[in-house]
Amino acid sequence: MQVPPFDLTEQLQQLGDDLDTAVLQVLRSGQYIGGATTHTFETSFAAATGSAHAIGCNSGTDALVLALRGLGIGPGDEVITCSFSFFATAEAISAVGATPVFVDVEESSYLIDLDQVEAAITPATKALLPVHLFGRPVDMEQVMAIAAAHGLQVIEDCAQATGASWAGRPVGSWGDAGCFSFFPTKNLGAAGDGGAVTCRDDALAQRVRELAVHGMPRRYLHTNLGYNSRLDALQAAVLNVKLPHLESWVQRRGALAQTYRQQLGGLPNLRLPEAGPAGHSWNQFVVRVPNCPVSQTSCADQCSPAANSADFGLPESCCRDWLKQELQASGVSTIIYYPIPIHRQPAYAELGYGPGSLPITERLTAEVLSLPIFPELRPAQQQRVVEVVQALVKQPLAA
Structure with a gap:
């Protein structure tokens, strides 16, 4: 599928x-x-x-x-x-x-x-x-x-x-x-x-x-x-x-987000987005991969090197990139929003925001991954996403 x-x-x-x-x-x-x-x-x-x-x-x-x-x-x-x-x-x-x-x-x-x-x-x-x-x-x-x-x-x-x-x-x-x-x-x-x-x-x-x-x-x-x-x-x-x-589509997105949160909650090495207060419209469902999904050792032992992180002075993103690749190989397409933050884009180099100037932003760009979510996503499709993620993310979350 x-x-x-x-x-x-x-x-x-x-x-x-x-x-x-x-x-x-x-x-x-x-x-x-x-x-x-x-x-x-x-x-x-x-x-x-x-x-x-x-x-x-x-x-x-x-x-x-x-x-x-x-x-x-x-x-x-x-x-x-x-x-x-x-x-x-x-x-x-x-x-x-x-x-x-x-x-x-x-x-x-x-x-x-x-x-x-x-x-x-x-x-x-x-x-x-x-x-x-x-x-x-x-x-x-x-x-x-x-x-x-x-x-x-x-x-x-x-x-x-x-x-x-x-x-x-x-x-x-x-x-x-x-x-x-x-x-x-x-x-x-x-x-x-x-x-x-x-x-x-x-x-x-x-x-x-x-x-x-x-x-x-x-x-x-x-x-x-x-x-x-x-x-x-x-x-x-x-x-x-x-x-x-629009209203019914937003409600459906909320239901899909709730299903993801229930079925992926507590998985090691995967952090889910907060539900937040009422009013979220769930245009994306963005998880974080802060550590190697399959090992307690360094991600370099398990994951492919990140393509662009070093070029822009950003944290290494190979753990997230590995999970994205494995999901794609299993038929689940995902999107990264956004791999290079605006302040580190070449177009804004003259503003002088160096590496580490916005540490949380920079860390998130190395960890975030958006799972499939749209109102017409079928239950069987979402279940497939859940099963593949569960199979890939196995080890306890590192401190």
């Missing part, structure tokens, strides 16, 4: 007729940019995220750029975020001319360590950019308290957390802006790239809308240098069909 990390086949079969109808309606309408289909999605998504406004755009990356620009963040400004995330989190900050400032993450949650944030605040700091990584929400009450105490703006990176919530309130509705991705593998995925900015402020919403269309408040009047970043009607049509299923 082959188990993919993510598969849309069954979802497309279930929704196929509705998707075909929605897409054909757009094709036959001739209105491919903007229009009623896009407006319907933006209105529905705003309601789903508890926001006054949702502005569709080309991608989750563009959503971050548009939100930062809309909030007036630019050259000379600093934005505090975490390095354990997809590159776009920091790339968007740099794209508007600002400087990303990285703090470490919590070992237990993988999320930005809010206790370190205040120490990183300087007179140049203008915003906090927390990442709801893997679908687990950051403590937004603490984030907003820090922001209020220092007069900072808050942009939530919700790319992996559509459908997640903190304290019963959807992510994307806490900060000044929320930024979402509709990449096909997300909890709510389009048929290509897509994104959205959510916010409660009318003026900010208008600025973001204008920036997404060449800085144009009305046709052929350009008051800012903007972008061509619009959510096209075909993608909106797909999202309109899928949005009503």
Whole structure:
């Protein structure tokens, strides 16, 4: 049995007729940019995220750029975020001319360590950019308290957390802006790239809308240098069909995560992600392999050398890499998020974050492995994952 990390086949079969109808309606309408289909999605998504406004755009990356620009963040400004995330989190900050400032993450949650944030605040700091990584929400009450105490703006990176919530309130509705991705593998995925900015402020919403269309408040009047970043009607049509299923899909992901936690809990040399407070949307189920899965001796005796760790001054990842290879050989595909943290990427070498500067982030990148999880994962497929992992991970966890 082959188990993919993510598969849309069954979802497309279930929704196929509705998707075909929605897409054909757009094709036959001739209105491919903007229009009623896009407006319907933006209105529905705003309601789903508890926001006054949702502005569709080309991608989750563009959503971050548009939100930062809309909030007036630019050259000379600093934005505090975490390095354990997809590159776009920091790339968007740099794209508007600002400087990303990285703090470490919590070992237990993988999320930005809010206790370190205040120490990183300087007179140049203008915003906090927390990442709801893997679908687990950051403590937004603490984030907003820090922001209020220092007069900072808050942009939530919700790319992996559509459908997640903190304290019963959807992510994307806490900060000044929320930024979402509709990449096909997300909890709510389009048929290509897509994104959205959510916010409660009318003026900010208008600025973001204008920036997404060449800085144009009305046709052929350009008051800012903007972008061509619009959510096209075909993608909106797909999202309109899928949005009503989001809640049930998130619930299914939660059930799959619970099964993994029950059946893999207590396994030696494997650390499971915390369930955390209610509101996790489980876009990924990311385990850690901190020690050799098959031996109490050094992993060099059992595992293949890591390919890239030494090149980037990172901890050795051969134990995790060995487990990934063995799972693949048994038909179970997994994904590593993320093998090289942002602060150690060559593109950010000039920022001066050397090896060991963010020790927890660097350790996690050498240990994390994402097991298959998606709403249509069949019980037999998940059981196969469990059985293979159980067979591979045998020895007591080293202290």
